[in-house]
Amino acid sequence: MTVNRQILLTENPSGKLATSHFRLHEGTVPVPQDGEVLVKTRLISLDAANRAWMQGATYRAAVEAGTVMAGGSVSEVIESKAPGFAKGDLVFGDTGWQEYAALKAKTVNKLPKLEPLSHLLSVYGIAGLTAYFGLLDIGQPKAGETVVVSAAAGSVGSIVGQIAKIKGCNVIGIAGGASKCKLLTDELGFDHAIDYKAAPVGKALRAAAPKGIDVYFDNVGGDILEACLFGMNNFGRIACCGAVSQYDGAAPAHGPRGIPGLIVVKRLTMRGFIVMDYQDRHEKALEELQGWVASGKLKVKEDIMQGLENTPQALVGLLAGDNVGKRMVRLD
Incomplete structure (x- = not known):
């Protein structure tokens, strides 16, 4: 575990986004510091907001050219230096488009272990x-x-x-x-x-x-x-x-x-x-969503692509309306 594959944004596009605005890069696996967790990315969320982040600051900082493309993911903790987190825990956090990330524990949310894992990004995400x-x-x-x-x-x-x-x-x-x-x-x-x-x-x-x-x-x-x-x-x-x-x-x-x-x-x-405005009410909402899914009242549509290298195309396609349901990229 020495190489950390990453997708970098090479330039902020002035026109339509294209796969040429990204490149695959091999970085190093980060070392977690006190209060951080080292995570391995399992599923990357693709959202229209990814494109908006390239245009300037929103509810988060803008994505700058030459940096790892920002994005949330469901990840697995592989090393913890923070209380309350252990190896094997599933979390949601802003890992960016890369295989490994070291994140401050206070910035991630612990997730339940359920199958299919993809539901943690779609109906329960x-x-x-x-x-x-x-x-x-x-x-x-x-x-x-x-x-x-x-x-x-x-x-x-x-x-x-x-x-x-x-x-x-x-x-x-x-x-x-x-x-x-x-x-x-x-x-x-x-x-x-x-x-x-x-x-x-x-x-x-x-x-x-x-x-x-x-x-x-x-x-x-x-x-x-x-x-x-x-x-x-x-x-x-x-x-x-x-x-x-x-x-x-x-x-x-x-x-x-x-x-x-x-x-x-x-x-x-x-x-x-x-x-994020409703963080304190997520638990009750999830209970109701889970009940609707279990009863068959709510059907889940997902659009899953495979491989980190395909995240640029996945986002370009999403912006063009190619997806049906929640689009995400599976890394393992």
Whole structure:
């Protein structure tokens, strides 16, 4: 155990992200200091936020060119110099895209040992918790209301829609492509699916939600957010989770139009959030998510690629909408 394979970001792209913006590097395995754990990466999480981190500081520091690409992972402790952690423990932390990392124990979360391990990154990880709190805390759906979800076949959106159905809502998913739309209605129980590549979203929304939208869970921003804004009912709620349409490539020519007037006239609530805001409530959320999965009410979709060397392509593909469900890369 002397070589630590790493993926470095070689430059911050000004246009669309490409695999050429990364390179495979052989570094050394770090030595943990007091208060740290040495971990071996098992599963790397791929998220649209990875691209946003290249553009500047967000809720974390920006990723600088020439450094290990940032990213969270499920990892196994192989050496501990911190109380409360032992060899063999599973943890979630910001290891970056590399095989080994030494992390301060206070920055990682211990995970339960369960199978499949991949569920710790999808339904029981950031994706599931983001869906849970964003929909239930900010969206506050009520039985009989209409809930619209963008990027509905993705890691978060696929879970949001199913939780909304569990809560008795009429659920409309927006996704790219006929196959994804078919999956939403045939496998995941959505009431309607809109292919944004095939028809204007605004017109399709008026047909699918003739009585308007009560809750919109926004993963994409841009033109789809604009279309949903115009379809909102009075006192509607919008949970702003992400804006993947604006992360990769040139800045859009304009933002969603009509926001100030619509928010006032329709008395809308529009709120952003990140899952770390709810750290003290994760345990209860996980209990409910586990119950729904065990009962078959919540189906888990995962998109797993193999090999550290494939993480750049995995992220580029995710930004292009290639994935269905939670995308991750397995290292062992």
